[in-house]
Amino acid sequence: MIYREAGQFRTTYAADQRIFPILQDRVGMVLLLAAAFVVVPLTASEYALSALLIPMLVLALAALGLNILTGYAGQFSLGTAAFMSVGAFAAYNLQLRLPWIPLLVIFVLAGLIAAGVGMVFGLPSLRIKGFYLAVATLAAQFFVDWLFTKVGWFSNYSSSGVITAQPMAIAGVPIETPVRRYLLVLSIVALMALVVKNFSRTRTGRSWMAVRDMDVAAEVIGIPILRTKLLAFGFSSFYCGVAGALWAFAYLGTVEPQAFDLQRSFQILFMVIIGGLGTVMGAFLGAAFITLFPLFLNWLFHAVLRGGEVRAGLLSQLELLCFGALIIVFLIVEPHGFARLWQITKEKLRLWPFPH
Amino acid sequence: MQGRVPGPVLLEVRGVSLSFGGVHALRHVDFHVHEGEVCAIIGPNGAGKSSLLNVINGVYSPNAGTITYAGETRRAMRPHWAAEQGIARTFQNIALFKGMSVLDNVMAGRTLKMRRGVLWQALYWGPAEREELEHRARVEKIIDFLQIEHVRKTPVGRLPYGLQKRVELARALAAEPRLLLLDEPMAGMNIEEKQDMCRFILDANDELGVTVALIEHDMAVVMDIADRVVVLDYGRKIADGSPAEVRANPEVIAAYLGVPTAADDRALKEAS
Amino acid sequence: MAFFIEVLVGGLLAGVMYSLIALGFVLIFKASGVFNFAQGAMVLAAATTYAGLVDMGWSGWLAFLAALAVMIVFALLTERLVLRPLVNQPQISLFMATIGLTFVLEGASQAVWGSVVRGLDLGIPDTPLEVSGVLISKFDLVASGTAGALVVLLASFFQWTRTGRALRAVADDHQAALSVGIPLERIWALVWAAAGAVALVTGLLWGSRLGVQFALTQVALKALPVIILGGFTSIAGAIVGGLMVGASEKVAEVYLGPIIGGGIENWFPYVLALLFLLVRPDGLFGEKRIERV
Numbered sequence: 001m002i003y004r005e006a007g008q009f010r011t012t013y014a015a016d017q018r019i020f021p022i023l024q025d026r027v028g029m030v031l032l033l034a035a036a037f038v039v040v041p042l043t044a045s046e047y048a049l050s051a052l053l054i055p056m057l058v059l060a061l062a063a064l065g066l067n068i069l070t071g072y073a074g075q076f077s078l079g080t081a082a083f084m085s086v087g088a089f090a091a092y093n094l095q096l097r098l099p100w101i102p103l104l105v106i107f108v109l110a111g112l113i114a115a116g117v118g119m120v121f122g123l124p125s126l127r128i129k130g131f132y133l134a135v136a137t138l139a140a141q142f143f144v145d146w147l148f149t150k151v152g153w154f155s156n157y158s159s160s161g162v163i164t165a166q167p168m169a170i171a172g173v174p175i176e177t178p179v180r181r182y183l184l185v186l187s188i189v190a191l192m193a194l195v196v197k198n199f200s201r202t203r204t205g206r207s208w209m210a211v212r213d214m215d216v217a218a219e220v221i222g223i224p225i226l227r228t229k230l231l232a233f234g235f236s237s238f239y240c241g242v243a244g245a246l247w248a249f250a251y252l253g254t255v256e257p258q259a260f261d262l263q264r265s266f267q268i269l270f271m272v273i274i275g276g277l278g279t280v281m282g283a284f285l286g287a288a289f290i291t292l293f294p295l296f297l298n299w300l301f302h303a304v305l306r307g308g309e310v311r312a313g314l315l316s317q318l319e320l321l322c323f324g325a326l327i328i329v330f331l332i333v334e335p336h337g338f339a340r341l342w343q344i345t346k347e348k349l350r351l352w353p354f355p356h
Numbered sequence: 357m358q359g360r361v362p363g364p365v366l367l368e369v370r371g372v373s374l375s376f377g378g379v380h381a382l383r384h385v386d387f388h389v390h391e392g393e394v395c396a397i398i399g400p401n402g403a404g405k406s407s408l409l410n411v412i413n414g415v416y417s418p419n420a421g422t423i424t425y426a427g428e429t430r431r432a433m434r435p436h437w438a439a440e441q442g443i444a445r446t447f448q449n450i451a452l453f454k455g456m457s458v459l460d461n462v463m464a465g466r467t468l469k470m471r472r473g474v475l476w477q478a479l480y481w482g483p484a485e486r487e488e489l490e491h492r493a494r495v496e497k498i499i500d501f502l503q504i505e506h507v508r509k510t511p512v513g514r515l516p517y518g519l520q521k522r523v524e525l526a527r528a529l530a531a532e533p534r535l536l537l538l539d540e541p542m543a544g545m546n547i548e549e550k551q552d553m554c555r556f557i558l559d560a561n562d563e564l565g566v567t568v569a570l571i572e573h574d575m576a577v578v579m580d581i582a583d584r585v586v587v588l589d590y591g592r593k594i595a596d597g598s599p600a601e602v603r604a605n606p607e608v609i610a611a612y613l614g615v616p617t618a619a620d621d622r623a624l625k626e627a628s
Numbered sequence: 629m630a631f632f633i634e635v636l637v638g639g640l641l642a643g644v645m646y647s648l649i650a651l652g653f654v655l656i657f658k659a660s661g662v663f664n665f666a667q668g669a670m671v672l673a674a675a676t677t678y679a680g681l682v683d684m685g686w687s688g689w690l691a692f693l694a695a696l697a698v699m700i701v702f703a704l705l706t707e708r709l710v711l712r713p714l715v716n717q718p719q720i721s722l723f724m725a726t727i728g729l730t731f732v733l734e735g736a737s738q739a740v741w742g743s744v745v746r747g748l749d750l751g752i753p754d755t756p757l758e759v760s761g762v763l764i765s766k767f768d769l770v771a772s773g774t775a776g777a778l779v780v781l782l783a784s785f786f787q788w789t790r791t792g793r794a795l796r797a798v799a800d801d802h803q804a805a806l807s808v809g810i811p812l813e814r815i816w817a818l819v820w821a822a823a824g825a826v827a828l829v830t831g832l833l834w835g836s837r838l839g840v841q842f843a844l845t846q847v848a849l850k851a852l853p854v855i856i857l858g859g860f861t862s863i864a865g866a867i868v869g870g871l872m873v874g875a876s877e878k879v880a881e882v883y884l885g886p887i888i889g890g891g892i893e894n895w896f897p898y899v900l901a902l903l904f905l906l907v908r909p910d911g912l913f914g915e916k917r918i919e920r921v
Contacts, residue, residue, distance in 0.1 A: 139895060142895035146891060204477050332710075332725075
């Protein structure tokens with residue numbers, strides 16, 4: 001009864017083109033944002049902020065990036081973490097070498113550098129598709145890893161290869177406490193999520209989806225294939241690059257190239273699959289799930305073992321096993337992920353409590 | 357439809373040959389379309405009809421020959437260039453964007469008409485929003501015209517076949533084409549759907565002034581709506597003329613039409 | 629010059645090992661269109677099972693048979709629990725499912741056998757052999773011989789047996805194969821089992837050289853550029869691709885590595901494959917796809 005669109009007539013195309021044409025959705029979104037921006041900073045513990053919410057949001061941002069590429073534009077990539085890595089190292093070096101640039105500009109520049117690298121590795125996508133492209137993106141993964149490990153300049157010749165992100169400050173205000181870091185990350189992520197939503201209702205997003213669904217037809221109606229694909233690689237990598245910079249600056253503080261290995265790429269890929277390809281909400285749901293699931297498993301194992309001793313590493317191995325199984329289950333049971341489940345719930349809710 | 361004065365030649369294909377490996381899809385085909393006419397291409401399966409369309413809008417590059425469109429002669433077209441010049445088309449096996457809604461599919465047809473840069477769109481603000489809404493209004497007219505308003509928000513993958521064909525026509529018309537290439541627009545439809553489709557095509561030709569080249573197997577339909585019929589067989593053109601002329605051509609009868617039946621005669625009479 | 633030849637031969641012999649992993653990929657891709665990312669994890673699982681059992685005091689042959697049995701059971705389970713429910717899904721879903729399988733296998737084999745590095749001695753001497761001034765490892769020769777034998781075995785199986793014919797029919801066209809009564813499920817279980825057997829052999833050879841450990845899966849990733857080079861459906865391609873990757877990465881490492889910093893083996897094959905793809909998008913021996921509209 002509550003979730004009903006009856007009586008809400010959209011009389012202009014502008015109203016119909018809104019992100020949330022239904023009033024209840026708009027109210028819900030406002031409440032959610034209010035909770036995220038006001039309630040959470042006031043109530044959440046430092047641990048929850050800096051060990052759960054910040055990484056979750058950053059990973060959601062990377063998942064949004066991969067979603068642009070895979071979900072919207074249909075180009076498969078296993079190199080997500082490489083572009084995060086580029087973003088992190090670019091931000092570090094910019095801050096180090098050009099300290100007068102404001103922090104937010106540095107994040108944008110880091111994103112742009114990642115976008116450039118992404119577009120270079122996206123070039124083959126014109127000739128190759130599907131699995132071939134997926135494997136080709138692995139080249140980015142291994143090459144970037146090698147570059148930052150072997151070429152000392154990137155880590156400022158740190159002997160361990162680890163970089164330590166500089167303390168953050170915006171307009172002279174230091175951003176050090178978990179609450180401030182959380183708010184910074186949240187603002188950036190919310191803004192960038194909005195941009196993806198905007199793409200999805202304009203020409204750019206339509207061109208991406210057209211190339212994804214039927215590239216020959218897309219070409220015939222005048223969509224430039226290479227440009228469209230490269231744009232997707234560029235924006236996707238921009239998102240991943242900013243996520244990488246945030247990972248280093250707002251979450252961990254120190255980063256080594258191995259933080260962005262193939263496993264990280266898989267992790268983000270799983271977020272997108274479990275959350276739902278081609279949806280903004282899916283990226284967040286997927287990120288939340290993948291961040292929280294290990295905690296749940298950990299709790300479960302400890303509950304089952306009741307403090308009994310286990311071999312070191314066993315838990316993480318079982319976690320790996322569960323993750324793998326979970327992915328398969330998801331692919332079989334709900335290939336469109338949480339986002340689809342949410343949509344189905346909403347449709348049911350529309351009829352509730354009179355389903356007939 | 358017959359008896360209209362043909363306009364100037366809009367498209368001329370001259371001596372085009374196309375082969376895949378050892379298979380010759382087209383052999384020295386000459387073909388032209390006049391501005392404003394409805395031209396039908398017929399022929400048995402594998403005669404090279406779809407290949408001809410694919411050459412015209414640049415999906416395939418011919419091995420020999422030239423294509424002159426709107427006064428410009430080229431060795432081969434390119435899909436993007438063809439689209440820019442106002443050539444739109446539909447495909448034999450429906451090439452819609454399955455994951456997108458009807459509205460998005462038709463909106464995609466207007467891609468080339470949209471000018472706002474990607475950064476404006478990222479913000480969906482000011483000019484970008486205005487542009488979207490302007491085009492939305494145009495697209496709604498086409499959706500109206502083809503009577504698919506009730507499914508505009510439905511993903512095309514969920515629509516029945518007949519409606520999908522209509523959406524594909526809508527997407528092609530959204531580009532406001534000068535030349536419309538239709539590859540079996542009525543294949544697999546029942547009589548009613550075919551009648552609707554014929555009406556849409558003729559209306560597009562009449563009211564929007566679109567030149568149409570179409571491939572069709574249903575001779576009754578062809579006789580009904582075409583100003584001119586071109587017959588292909590084994591990659592060669594074997595006839596070209598008014599429906600009545602083609603219908604009477606012995607070579608065409610041998611290759612494709614077969615011995616006329618009573619129903620065909622009736623269709624022929626109605627057509628002429 | 630002798631040094632160059634030594635590097636080259638060493639690379640070629642190492643390439644044979646890549647070919648072996650690639651062979652597993654190709655088998656499965658050919659028969660089921662599934663890009664099996666888990667091939668590397670299968671190598672790990674097979675090798676750890678073998679090494680674990682031998683460490684428990686089993687004899688080599690018994691452990692081999694047991695590991696083979698494990699791989700066959702795995703194949704059957706995969707067919708039943710993963711492939712069959714996903715049969716009408718797009719290929720990319722199946723690919724992601726195999727990434728899931730990778731995690732399952734890696735997690736399971738380490739959970740059961742631990743993550744310690746186990747030595748593996750197959751009793752093949754790793755003494756160098758001198759052939760007209762060039763040193764060649766005996767072990768590598770045995771490995772290549774084994775790989776060669778395996779390839780001949782598989783190729784003749786494909787060519788001469790009824791099941792092999794059915795396999796090729798399935799590879800050509802699933803639906804057509806189904807309609808003439810070829811039992812798809814059985815075929816799939818069979819190729820996965822065959823790929824499992826190939827994984828076992830690969831795991832033993834690699835394992836006895838590097839030790840049986842998690843890093844084996846990293847080595848297995850090298851098979852990806854190999855199949856890109858060779859084409860996804862060609863057994864010959866897997867062999868030639870493997871040799872090319874093996875040889876070129878060694879030569880590059882030795883001659884190019886010192887100039888730009890070493891350790892380039894990790895990405896060189898990918899870049900090579902990438903450049904190659906730009907010229908020939910279907911690989912060396914891949915079937916040319918003609919897009920119809």
